[in-house]
Amino acid sequence: QSDWTLVIHGGAGVIERERMTPEREAAARAGLNAALDAGQKVLSGGGTALDAVEAAVKVLEDDPNFNAGRGAVYTYDGTNELDAAIMDGRTRAAGAVAGVTRTRHPVSLARKVMEDSPHVFLGGKGADQFSAERGLEQVDPAWFGTPERKRQLDELKAKDVSWFDVDMKYG
């Protein structure tokens, strides 16, 4: 048994070799490796599991290849609404946010809810307000959008396919 471990995911779906370009595949693997690097640095240095999962997820949130943070999918109205959660197995303390729009790293906002509020789950404008009041990094909502995600939304609307079809297709 190892004295520290880290496991990550970047989404699941109909991800098949024949649909994947070499460039997309290389970018995805690089992103996953970068997230493992971030978490490994914490854990190998004696840091906590909580710090490690936050560090790894922040890397994935900044990577436009994955559906979180920058690169998140669009709502029907063309906005990005982000959800995140974090939980500490030592105490079963937990924090979560839903429908947030301005925090660069939603996972860090979830952690702030856990550690700096009496609550577990904040949503929408109130969560955005809490984030700003607690000094977390704020970004223009346009930060989260990418042309590829916009194209996927346009495909969903134009072809009258379901969200399930689109999200399974793009993982």
Add this chain to the structure above:
Amino acid sequence: TVGAVARDQAGHVAAATSTGGITGKRWGRIGDAPIIGAGTYADDRACAVSATGSGEFFIREGVAHEICARVRFAGETLKQAGDTVMAETKALGGSGGVILTGPRGEIAWSFNTPGMYRGHVSAGGKRVVAIYGDE
């Protein structure tokens, strides 16, 4: 949806999940990722779980907590519990996957889609990064 689970040198576990949700979502729809016990759960007595997939089904099944409960009360391995709960979720119509680690440093994942972006690393262990189901 992205996520991570970890076990540190002190034997504690944690889980985190982050997502943009589903393309074209309306009416303030929220999936399983931020729902404690559905898409995210961590308990030193059992395991840490992060999930990705069709959130409504993961919420109904209570996937993350259900896996930890099977490990804690039924003594199943992470892999057994993950596969069992994912099979039950698939039976309801859900698809996706979970990543798992435990307080003794176990590592597992389970998914019922053709692929899942995933990876793991551990002290003294081989790093694995994979995308397709047959990797």
